[in-house]
Amino acid sequence: MNASSHPPRCVVLDWGTTTFRALLVDANGSVLDRVETPEGIQSVPKAEFETVLSRNMAAWRIAHRVLPIYAAGMITSRNGWIETPYVEAPAGAEALARAIRRMELADGGVIGFIPGLTDKGVQPFPDVMRGEETQLVGFGLDHEMAVVLPGTHSKWARVGGGRILRFRTFVTGEVFSVLSRHSFIAQLAKPLAEPQPAPNWSAFALGLDAARERTQASGLLSLLFSVRTGWLAGNLGAAETSDYLSGLVVGTEFHEAREMGWFEAGDRVGLVGGEHLVEVYGRAATAFGLEPQLGPSDAAVRGSIAIAEIAERIGHAV
Amino acid sequence: MNASSHPPRCVVLDWGTTTFRALLVDANGSVLDRVETPEGIQSVPKAEFETVLSRNMAAWRIAHRVLPIYAAGMITSRNGWIETPYVEAPAGAEALARAIRRMELADGGVIGFIPGLTDKGVQPFPDVMRGEETQLVGFGLDHEMAVVLPGTHSKWARVGGGRILRFRTFVTGEVFSVLSRHSFIAQLAKPLAEPQPAPNWSAFALGLDAARERTQASGLLSLLFSVRTGWLAGNLGAAETSDYLSGLVVGTEFHEAREMGWFEAGDRVGLVGGEHLVEVYGRAATAFGLEPQLGPSDAAVRGSIAIAEIAERIGHAV
Numbered sequence: 001m002n003a004s005s006h007p008p009r010c011v012v013l014d015w016g017t018t019t020f021r022a023l024l025v026d027a028n029g030s031v032l033d034r035v036e037t038p039e040g041i042q043s044v045p046k047a048e049f050e051t052v053l054s055r056n057m058a059a060w061r062i063a064h065r066v067l068p069i070y071a072a073g074m075i076t077s078r079n080g081w082i083e084t085p086y087v088e089a090p091a092g093a094e095a096l097a098r099a100i101r102r103m104e105l106a107d108g109g110v111i112g113f114i115p116g117l118t119d120k121g122v123q124p125f126p127d128v129m130r131g132e133e134t135q136l137v138g139f140g141l142d143h144e145m146a147v148v149l150p151g152t153h154s155k156w157a158r159v160g161g162g163r164i165l166r167f168r169t170f171v172t173g174e175v176f177s178v179l180s181r182h183s184f185i186a187q188l189a190k191p192l193a194e195p196q197p198a199p200n201w202s203a204f205a206l207g208l209d210a211a212r213e214r215t216q217a218s219g220l221l222s223l224l225f226s227v228r229t230g231w232l233a234g235n236l237g238a239a240e241t242s243d244y245l246s247g248l249v250v251g252t253e254f255h256e257a258r259e260m261g262w263f264e265a266g267d268r269v270g271l272v273g274g275e276h277l278v279e280v281y282g283r284a285a286t287a288f289g290l291e292p293q294l295g296p297s298d299a300a301v302r303g304s305i306a307i308a309e310i311a312e313r314i315g316h317a318v
Numbered sequence: 319m320n321a322s323s324h325p326p327r328c329v330v331l332d333w334g335t336t337t338f339r340a341l342l343v344d345a346n347g348s349v350l351d352r353v354e355t356p357e358g359i360q361s362v363p364k365a366e367f368e369t370v371l372s373r374n375m376a377a378w379r380i381a382h383r384v385l386p387i388y389a390a391g392m393i394t395s396r397n398g399w400i401e402t403p404y405v406e407a408p409a410g411a412e413a414l415a416r417a418i419r420r421m422e423l424a425d426g427g428v429i430g431f432i433p434g435l436t437d438k439g440v441q442p443f444p445d446v447m448r449g450e451e452t453q454l455v456g457f458g459l460d461h462e463m464a465v466v467l468p469g470t471h472s473k474w475a476r477v478g479g480g481r482i483l484r485f486r487t488f489v490t491g492e493v494f495s496v497l498s499r500h501s502f503i504a505q506l507a508k509p510l511a512e513p514q515p516a517p518n519w520s521a522f523a524l525g526l527d528a529a530r531e532r533t534q535a536s537g538l539l540s541l542l543f544s545v546r547t548g549w550l551a552g553n554l555g556a557a558e559t560s561d562y563l564s565g566l567v568v569g570t571e572f573h574e575a576r577e578m579g580w581f582e583a584g585d586r587v588g589l590v591g592g593e594h595l596v597e598v599y600g601r602a603a604t605a606f607g608l609e610p611q612l613g614p615s616d617a618a619v620r621g622s623i624a625i626a627e628i629a630e631r632i633g634h635a636v
Contacts, residue, residue, distance in 0.1 A: 219574030229443035256537030
């Protein structure tokens with residue numbers, strides 16, 4: 001536990017599909033302590049969410065008594081603990097705070113589930129997010145711009161005037177992951193004894209350019225075969241195929257986003273996420289003529305605390 | 319073995335990644351007998367191709383002595399028995415026949431490897447096919463039209479004037495397969511006790527329409543998330559997600575092919591493949607305003623025999 005002059009204020013819970021992550025934070029949003037386990041929601045039976053939470057909070061409960069817990073992300077989804085209704089975009093932090101769902105726990109504590117967002121304007125079905133809304137609040141909603149949250153299911157959101165205005169999901173990370181692990185691309189990279197220590201940025205740039213330029217109007221389904229043909233032609237080594245694929249799919253995400261009107265060359269674009277993905281997407285943004293503006297690395301915590309503070313101010317405290 | 323008035327003429331070998339398939343055919347191209355085993359090239363060490371072939375041919379050798387063998391497909395690739403150089407498109411059956419590579423076998427027989435094709439005009443790297451060229455020859459190259467060969471790696475080829483003029487690969491089947499088995503889509507369908515007995519064509523059509531209409535200029539990476547949002551919104555049952563996904567990716571293949579100039583509405587398009595894929599692609603072709611013209615189901619055998627006959631005529635017999 002860090003030394004800190006501020007006492008803990010609350011617990012911010014990021015309980016996702018594959019990981020349980022709880023942060024003990026003070027009033028400034030500083031993280032005092034953290035618990036992380038592989039007890040993601042997909043491995044926890046519905047009846048045992050409270051037991052897992054209680055066990056993982058035990059040390060903090062002894063040290064600090066009961067603290068309010070704010071949870072966001074997939075824990076509020078249909079496969080999670082409780083399914084909270086989505087708040088409709090456009091929506092700001094106050095709308096999210098008002099929609100927090102409280103639940104009393106057996107140990108006397110209270111957990112507040114921060115809801116996800118839906119964008120009913122998206123075709124063919126309304127789009128959804130759970131968890132990314134706290135990152136967007138933590139990034140800041142005042143200046144109008146597109147904000148990209150790269151990940152398994154990347155989100156592009158338009159923010160401005162204190163609200164998340166609209167958003168769209170791209171399954172880029174998942175397409176990259178399943179193709180690099182289970183397709184002909186996995187076969188190409190199989191002879192490599194070790195995973196590569198660092199990205200091969202020139203292979204990434206080659207894939208990015210192919211997706212950006214789309215010579216011969218190629219789309220993703222035909223471009224993907226170039227991982228094989230590049231290897232056959234001797235233009236891509238086995239060790240380069242994975243980063244080339246990464247460039248192809250991330251470049252395709254930016255190409256699709258541009259076609260959909262998410263940006264024009266010269267725009268500033270917000271970027272929030274882990275270090276590696278921010279570097280990958282920052283390079284892609286620059287290649288597409290954008291000026292990336294990096295959000296804070298703890299945007300999700302900041303956003304959760306901002307929403308918690310509003311909830312308290314409007315008398316909807318946990 | 320079928321009763322037949324014609325004696326066997328040769329063996330047509332279709333030795334692919336996951337399956338060994340040998341056909342005993344007569345001079346009319348009728349299949350007299352077949353051997354099929356799961357000894358695909360990926361499971362056979364390089365030194366043992368001849369042993370496996372010899373064992374699987376043993377009964378035919380006893381009955382008919384040594385017959386010429388014509389092999390096409392992945393057996394001639396870098397991971398196969400021998401890697402034959404590609405013939406460059408445009409090319410017709412005679413160019414393929416001239417490039418057959420002969421190899422004498424220990425049992426006194428001879429195998430002729432029919433080469434694959436490359437299209438050096440494709441960007442960013444030359445495209446390739448191995449095996450599909452025999453299907454195209456079997457379909458017929460005289461009338462100018464686009465011919466689609468659906469599969470793990472679908473091929474679109476332009477044929478005419480006795481030649482395969484150009485072609486392009488789309489990895490549609492592989493994207494469908496890895497996403498339906500390893501992604502969030504697999505999670506959605508997991509509660510189903512049994513695989514569905516027949517395609518749900520209305521779910522397929524829904525996905526096809528989403529890919530064809532591209533409302534809001536959506537591309538594949540954003541459309542794929544609609545499998546989840548359609549399920550969340552109650553518009554897609556868990557049992558429908560797989561066929562909806564199939565419609566999305568096949569529809570995207572046709573959309574991409576149209577953008578690349580492979581067809582315009584009203585065109586006739588050839589279609590060669592297995593029964594299920596021909597139905598799937600036939601429905602997609604019709605939805606895109608095309609008039610599908612089905613090739614013979616034994617196009618690969620017909621093509622191999624046509625190429626073998628040319629080889630004999632030009633003195634390049636196996």
